[in-house]
Amino acid sequence: MRSVTGLNDEQLYAGFIRAGRLRADPPLLEREEQQAELGRAVVALGEGRPAVVSVTGRPGFGHNALLRWAGRLAEERSVRVLRVSGSLAERDLRYGAVTQLLGQLGEVAERSLQDLRREQEPACLPGLPELLHTARRTPTLVTVEDAQWLDPASVQWLQALVRRLANGVPLVLIVGRTGLYPYGPDWLADATPSARLFRRLTVQPLSPRAVAALTERICGTPCDEAFAAAATEAAHGSPAVLNAALRCFADAGHRPAADRVPQLHTLINGIVGDRAGRALRGLTDEATAVLRALAVGGDLLDFPLICSLAGLRTVRESRLRASLEMAGFTVPEGTHERLRMPIVRARILEDTPAAERAALYARAAHLAYQIVADDEDIARLLLEAPPIGEPWAVHALRGGYGAALRRGDFARAATYLHRALDEPQDPLERAHLGLDLAGAEAVSAPEAGDRRLMTLVQAPDEGEPWAQLRVRALDMGLARGDDAWGRRAAAHALATAHGSERDELIALYWYAAESAPETCDLPAPGFPTLPEHPLAPAQAGVRAWQLAARGRHRARVAELARRALDAGNAAPALPRLAAVRALWATDAATEAEDRLATVIAELRRRHSHPVLARALALSAELHLRGGRLDAADRAADAAERALPLAAWHPLAASHLIAVRSTIAQEDRRCDEARALARTPLPPGAEYGVYWPYLLYARARVAMEEGHWAESAELFKESGRWLLRRQWANPIVLPWRSMAARACLTLGDQEQAQRLIREELTLARQWGAPSALGLAQLGAESVDQQEPADGTTTRLLGELPTRLAYAWVLADLVTEEVTKGQRASAARLLSELSRLSVTRTSGRLAERVRWLSAQLDQPAAPDDEALPEGWSALSPAERQTAELARRGLGNREIAEQLMVSRRTVEHRLSNTYKKLRITSRKELRARSRSTERDVTDAV
The missing domain is CATH 1.10.10.10 (Winged helix-like DNA-binding domain superfamily/Winged helix DNA-binding domain)
Structure with a gap:
């Protein structure tokens, strides 16, 4: 578009810049188009042509700055400039803007100005004739800033001025305003007699490119793209806000880089808040x-x-x-x-004011309820409102609690129930709210949740509903893992309990006592004991696990466990989880896991997160033992979502940590397994019932890394903690056979045999095929007997302990390969490969592939001619030495055996000592000597 001077927008604006007539303070960035249009209007005014220009934009976008720029430009061209500004303070002052304008006309408008000042009724359109008369002699620019705040009389006056511009009066009116206008969006355009006279300009927010230029100008250094984009978004592209914020930012010595965006955000928020505060007044x-x-x-x-x-x-x-x-x-x-x-x-x-704010929230909640808004939306309003006193308020807060739980926001869920307790309601309903609140607090504020549960356990005996509530509260509190808290709470509630509640409290007490690390923690004589043959379902579940952990009366264990589980949700959850574990130990694994799934579904419906987390951790453990690693991983993730690890009591957290470590190890995530196993726990955690599980997991990690002495000691320490509780059954943890394997590797044949025979004796006493088969296979490996027939192996591969069994079998195959017994190794490998667990455990699958590769290789001529003294080596040492004898390097041996290079070096060092040689060269030389002896004999 060409201007009246024959120049286009860019040329006109560039000409003003070259002439040095434009000020750069404050900077007008990305306003070139508007400046060029205003420049044309000023130039045309010098030639006697009128115009009306509207400049609109959001507050702070620079529309007033453009008017001031145009005024300075006009003054430099000897044009008279009259400046008017609307304001909040004068928006109700009749002819307020007209008074400002007439005051600048001097004597010619003095009479009209005095009439306005005396608040007399002025003549029609006061001072307008005088302005038009002087404008004919002196071209005039009138700028009106913040026209949105003009009073109605001043608006009518300006409309009249615009209508008279058609007569060729050399006057330009530039009006700046923000957004829409209360007297009609087009009041200025409607008053303009000719469309040629009117121009509408709109200012837009700054782009990141312009913000980058502004930043460089103020800070003196370029900024990166991330900083410019963040600054633009935070200030919504407002030049005024950005200019003020960046000056403060530069004064504070900050550099415009992405890592300083938080400081800029703070400044922008403060500036916007101050501007909003002033505008509010x-x-x-x-x-x-x-x-x-x-x-x-x-x-x-x-x-x-x-x-x-x-x-x-x-x-x-x-x-x-x-x-x-x-x-x-x-x-x-x-x-x-x-x-x-x-x-x-x-x-x-x-x-x-606080009172008005609370009343507004209450009315807003009621309106939201009337329009059937979501419960959580209503609940958010109720958090800031005083008690409503109507049932819908509690219903909405409960709905908000449920929605927060579903997305895992336990702190918010607890906040909703806290607020619900402020509403008037029945005492029993209030107590149930408190129970749900304790479940949410178990995650967000565990100690507060424990205190709330203790209060509920100590509630007065007022009938059956209260009895059920007290039992559920104790069940939930015990699930966090603090057995001392559970024993105290159960003993206190037992003093006033009777009937079925008394039976359940006794069961929960003995559930907590079973977790006590020492016999001195058990009650004094006279406290109700757990019956040998209990009829109450909760007591049956606890008794079933007692017997199973001790490895006695397998048939009775199954009967008691089923009695507890048949009761359904009539029995507390923890005794039923104990029954599930006991039933699983009898080799009724499928039934036990189906029952556990039912318990988990029920706990999900009740939002009982501590108990749900314990149930899911148990599910993860059972899936892991059965070799279903994906299912175990999902269950462990769900357990941590239900109760994040930080919220678990230290006495119980060891269980989930141990399970996750073993899952990671089987999935070949060795670093994660090591980090989990070595998770630091607070002092006293070793007295927890699941501490042996964590020791066992640490021992497995040490074994994987080739630290055999450490792993042997950790396995035995795990066993010592189990025996303190009289948990002798090898089905709990097969620590003896694992320690025996480590001892055998270290060359301690005698201790290895003692441990495995003890495990075999206990497994026979228990009688479950899974425990017995595992012990028998371990005994064959330790005693170096001929491996068991494959029929037994196939049967045991479908039992609960199939992962542990598969690993013992894999070690036995490895031993046979090392000894050169290729026929028996091939038979056992065939049986191992049939097990489904070899396809779910990445670590086990790697071992099977390696064993298959070894057996696929043709037999070396010297496989049956082993060096002198070979029998003195442990199986692991023989295995490593055999690979070294065949010419493999340490790294290759480590990869094939899935151990560290350090472990390979340690095994070879022991081998050299036992064979009384000093190098791999001597090992190969002795092998060749043996080969010649065999040839000569033939």
Whole structure:
């Protein structure tokens, strides 16, 4: 587009820049188009042509700065400039803007000005003839800043001025305003007699490119793209906000880089908040009331309901919406109005008196309830409201609690129930709320949850519903893992209990006592004992596990476990979990896992997170023992979602850590397995019932790394802790056979045989095929007997301990390969390969592939001619030495045996000592010597 001077926009603006007539303070970035248009209007004014220009934009976008720029340009061209500014303070002052303008005309308008100042009724359009008369002699530019705040009389006066410009009066009127206008969006355009005279300009937010230029100008150094993008987004592209924030930012010595964005955000929020605070002080009572209502319920209620919430009945909604938008407080969104920035909402709420704010939240919640909003939306409003005293309030808060639980926000869920307790309600209903609250607090504030549960356990005996509540509270508290807390709580409640509640409390007490690390922690004589043949389901579940852990009366264990589980949710959850574990130990694994799935489903419905987490951890353990690693991993993840590890009591956390470590190890995530096994726990954690499980996991990690002495000691220490509780059954943890394997590797044949024979004796006493088969296979490996027939192997591969069994079998195959017994190794490998666990455990699958590769290789001529003294080596040493004898390097041996290079070096060092040689060369030389002896004999 060509200007009246024949120059296009860019040329005109560039000419002004070269002439040095434009000031750079404050900078007008990305306003070249608007500046060029205003420049053309000023140039045309010098030639006697009038114009009307409207400059609109959001507050802080620089529309007033453009008017001031145009005024300076006009002054430099000897044009008279009259400046007028609307303001919040004068918006109700009749002819306020006209008074400002006439004051600049001098004597010619003195009479009209005096009439206005004396608040007399002025003549029609006071001072307008005088302005037009002087403008004919002196070309005049009139700028009106913040025209959105003009009073109606001044607007009518300006419209009259615009209508008279058609007569060729050399006057340009430039009006700056924010957004919409309450007296009609096009009042300026409608008054313009000719479309040629009117120009509409809109200022847009700054782009990241312009923000980068502004940053460089203020900070003196370029900024990166991330900083510019973040600054643009935080300030919504407002030049005024960015200019102020960046100057403070530079004064503080910060550099404009991405890592300093948080500091810039803080500055921008403060500036926006201050601007909002100043603007709030100038609003009308109506606008203030609506803004406060928007700050409370604007995210949920449409604008008509917001007006109702604000107590406005006759207000013109369109005018009010326009006023709030042009003030920069809100942006339209369909039938809603949204506050522009969170800091604006915060400042509005801070400015609202506390009593009025609480009342607004209460009314907003009631309106939200009437329009059938989501429960959590209503609950969020109720958090800030005083007690409502109506049933729907508790219902909404409970609904919000459920929604927060489903997304894992336990702290928010607890907050909703805290607020629900403020509502008037029946004592029993309040107690049930407290129980649910304790379940959420078990995650967000465990100690507070324990205290709340103790209060519920100590509630007075007022009938059957209260008895069930006390038992559930004790069950949930015990699930966190603090057995001392459980024994105290159960003993206190038992003093006033009777009937079925008494039976369940006794069961829970003995469940906690079973976790006690020493016999001195058991009760004094006279405390109710657990019957040998209990009829109560809860007692049957605890007794079943007692017998199973001790390895006695397998048939009775199965009967007691089923009695506990048949009771369903009539029995507490923890005794049923004990029954599941006991039933699984009898080799009824499928039935036990099906029963456990039922318990888990019930606990999910009850939102009993501590107990649910324990059930899921047990599920993960059983899946792991059965070799179903994917299912075990999912169950462990679910357990940690139900109760994050940090919320577990240290006495119980060892269980989940141990399970996760073993899963990671089987999945070949060795670093993760090691980190989990070595997770630091607070002092006293070693007295927990699951501490032996963590020791066992640490021993497995040490064995994997080739630290055989450490692993042997950890396995035996795990066993010592189990024996303190009289848990002798090898089905709990087969620590003896694992320690025996480590001892055998270390050359301690005698201790290895003692451990495995003890395990075999205990397994026979228990009688479960899984425990017995595992012990027998371990005994064959330790005693170096001929391996068992494959029929037994196939049977045991389907029993609960198939993962442990598969590993013992894999070690036995490895031993046979090392000894050169290829026929028996091939037969056992065939049986091992049939087991499904060899396809689910990545670590085990690697071993099977390696063994298959070894057997696929043709037999070496010297496989049956082993060096002298070979029998003195442990199986692991023989295995390593054999690979070294065949010419493999340490790294290759480590990869094939899936151990560290350090372990290979340690084994070869022991081999050299026992064979009384010093190097691999001597090992091969002795092998060749043996070969020649064999040849000569033949």
